[in-house]
Amino acid sequence: MMRPLIPSLAFATVLITGTAPAWSADRAVMEGEQLFSYHGCVNCHGASGSDPTSKLVPKIGGLEAGEIMEKSRKILKGETTSEEAKLMKSAIAYSQSCDAPPTDAELQKIATWLATQ
Numbered sequence: 737m738m739r740p741l742i743p744s745l746a747f748a749t750v751l752i753t754g755t756a757p758a759w760s761a762d763r764a765v766m767e768g769e770q771l772f773s774y775h776g777c778v779n780c781h782g783a784s785g786s787d788p789t790s791k792l793v794p795k796i797g798g799l800e801a802g803e804i805m806e807k808s809r810k811i812l813k814g815e816t817t818s819e820e821a822k823l824m825k826s827a828i829a830y831s832q833s834c835d836a837p838p839t840d841a842e843l844q845k846i847a848t849w850l851a852t853q
């Protein structure tokens with residue numbers, strides 16, 4: 737009997753994104769905090785964006801929402817050339833393998849939530 741495909745895919749998704757499998761989540765109804773986890777931001781920037789996992793990762797909780805939005809969009813569009821920014825861009829690209837990248841509307845929700853942290 738063949739091994740079921742779905743559980744192994746689910747496991748891969750958890751490994752890559754550190755979050756719940758994509759199909760169990762309805763992105764449209766997610767708020768900023770959930771999207772921050774869903775898109776894997778929390779894996780590097782830490783809880784509330786204020787507990788980075790490495791010295792290379794900036795603290796972003798409590799920044800102004802417009803600044804978060806602008807900077808994260810630049811990084812995700814590849815307009816920032818630092819090695820650190822490339823790291824973030826490729827991490828987000830990787831977690832897209834089973835799903836789509838954060839939309840502007842989702843980034844806005846994340847930024848609005850982070851600004852209150």
Ligand code: HEC
Binds near residue numbers: 828838
């Ligand atoms: C692989 C780790 C990683 C992931 C995942 C990640 N980031 Fe980052 N992030 C970084 C690093 C490293 C930088 C610093 C980039 C630089 O210095 O050019 C950064 C920078 C930023 C900045 C700019 C902060 C500043 O003050 O310059 C924002 C905003 C940001 N990230 C938001 C996000 C959001 C939103 C997500 C999820 C969609 C995310 N990040 C996912 C590692 C990550």
